[in-house]
Amino acid sequence: MAFQSIWADTAPAAPSFASLGDSLRCDVLVIGGGFQGLSAALHLAEAGTDVVLVEAKEPGFGASGRNGGQVIPGLKDDPDTLDRLWGPEATAFAGGTADTLFALVARLGIDCDAVQGGWIQAGNRQVHLPALQARMRQWQARGVAADWLDAAAMAQVTGARGFLGGWRDPRAGRVHPLKLARGLAQAAEAAGVRVFARTPVTGLTRSSAGWQARLPGGAQITSDQVILASNVYTPAALEPRLARATVPANSFQVATAPLSAAQLARILPDGEVVSEVRRVGTYFRRGPDNRLMIGGRGSFADPQSAEAFARIEAELSRVFGERFEITHRWFGRVGMTPDHRIRICKPLPGLLAATGFNGRGVALSVSLGKAMAAHLAKGLPLPIPPSSTIPVLPFHALHRIYGGLGIQYYRLRDALDR
Template identity: 40%
Template sequence: MTLIDTHHTRAAEPLPPSLYASESSEAPRPPLSGDRDADIVIIGAGILGLSTALALAERGHAPLVLEACTAGWGASGRNGGQVNSGLKYSPDQVAKDLGTEAVRFSYGAPGVVRDLVARLSLDCDYVNGGGYRAARDSTGSREAEALVAECARHGIPAEFLDAPRIAQATGTNRYTGALFDPQAGQLNPLKYARALARAAEAAGATICDATPVTETRVEGDGWQLSTPGGRVRARRILMATNGYSGGVLPRLRRAVLPIFSTVVATDPLPEGLRARLLAGREVLYETSFVTVYYRIDAAGRLVFGGRGPQSPASGPGAARNLTRLAEEIWPALRGHGWSHGWNGRLALTDDHYPHLHALPGRGLACVGFNGRGVALTTALGPRLAEALVTDRPEAVPLPVTPIRPVPFQPFWPTGVWAALGWHQVKQRLSFGRARL
């Protein structure tokens, strides 16, 4: 079987401008040159690929990571920097759909990030300030209160905040109530991805930047991968490309909705405003279908994200709708100044769960983290490493499913909006699927 990529035959793109790019610099790694053999090859140096590479290297293996651009180039280095727990649906629904292990795993994922940062002293501005799932109407508030009780039955720490308490925490009367998750945290995601890359290399992994995989071929019980600079014979592969899967596996690319999420950031806030807005360095996201999320970073900037242009964009004017909304929520921001704006492509699945796929020739693909990627992909790394080494996909707390293209997806971006609308209708018609 041969699969040709036409998307990644271009030269590696430079790191797009962002607040994170302005705060973190790193020399590029050399690309692959010549032919070589490798036991395990990981395609994609985002958090998922790097966490898996680190876990493999710490177990004594020597994985080879092939990255089309540079480590953390995709959504891993451009997201909102929130480290949240759980999956899209309530613990009871996740247990019904995926099993109780998936509940324990997903709610424990932020702790994996916290412990990894501490164990390896990763420089990424991590802080465990907790996080809010904030509701904007009475229905959402009742759902949040019910979910706190449900979390308690599963042994998951959570607290309900009524409207006055969440207003005190956020400096706005926008919310009717919220679930507070004490396990949540925040970090600079590009610093985090780059720190993971350095840790993986120190443990024995090899990472090649500017090395797009242009062709894959199953040979016997392994793979042959072609790149612009050489070929690799691999016994096992992991596709860790998520929203940037390109055409290496066309069906995989069509199995997710590649949604751009946009983030804008202010200049450091004055102390008076800073003290009224998430003073404990908590993170927050709203529980509406098209969510808004924000945090205060290590320098005291408001980092505010949500839906914006569905194409690459950068600069403070990248999403005027977001800056206007933030200034409506906190009028004191008007005239203060927005220093950065950027976006990146995350991947939504049709059921809002991450998907694990078995590939022919001893390979795995894991995609679709639906806006919860920082914690989930970090925690999945060691599980994927075990699955690759032992040839036991059941080591990953996700069912192995066929690769199924999402309806409308090939007609990007119009088809994505159609698909989003269809999934919103399905979500409204679905019973018993309370959201977190």
């Protein structure tokens, strides 16, 4: 079965980028054509750096072109915790990631349906509410004009059933992620980046001449610096530790037929994006053509039929109290870490990598790519101190087994919450 995303169905034709068959040299090689790599390459080129970006498929092929398009600032940790972990500068960086993305889109004039219309984090159990209120207050103390929504307000602004409360963050919003990825690729090329598609890197080594990235057919790219921006799509041949640093979990999504006028008046009438605070919750928004979209954690095995999406479709009916016609089903991988924290690593001289965006990758990866460019081109410190090692998850080869058991455990805990 072909799983075609709503994004692929509603984006203009993909820009044409050549594949690379000849050897060349550059200052910085970026491996990976998602948000992180495209943003890093763009900002490096704007700083006068000679950059090559290679993507094994097409720009936006991975999670960057298949996610829910929710632009959410911050990290999974609350601001006070971020202050203790990495300092106020890291907290300010995390809090500004959505603003960074929307400002970049406006500056470049990228047509990606960008709307900075807010995000609601919702709780459907009383036990959820104190933590949500504490998170909101911590961001309010840092100048964010967040507000609290009680059960009645939640029903009014979401059209959903069963939410007891939530907080609304005005910094957040939504984009068409595939349009954004392709727009960034075109902007990077216009800035001077040599962008190559369908160019997988089969090996990566370092010598006195710099880094050598091997390509199929024997060609190679030699560079002084490398940004490994392939996240959970990193082949073990490039950096085996990075490939084993996260659990590559599948996120399943569906989109409905266009909503009726009555449904549009009731469901997300102001256009905010929403995610649940449950351990295994859902996230939903309006998408192209006024369709309703919902996503959530799927099986670790790739789906083979529409039946694999039954759980997420049942969640859609549960949340909104009615059945919908489903027109699109798709999935993609996200990189998860046990502590829900990103891994930024400098394991070898001239090699910079990040993985484990834990569902916050849209705003975070664009902003981190910009910060990586400033680090390499201008010597500025990274907003989150990098590690000199790459922490590998034990028994990583068994992730489908223990990951699946973990999801079942968290679903049980969600069911027992009151």
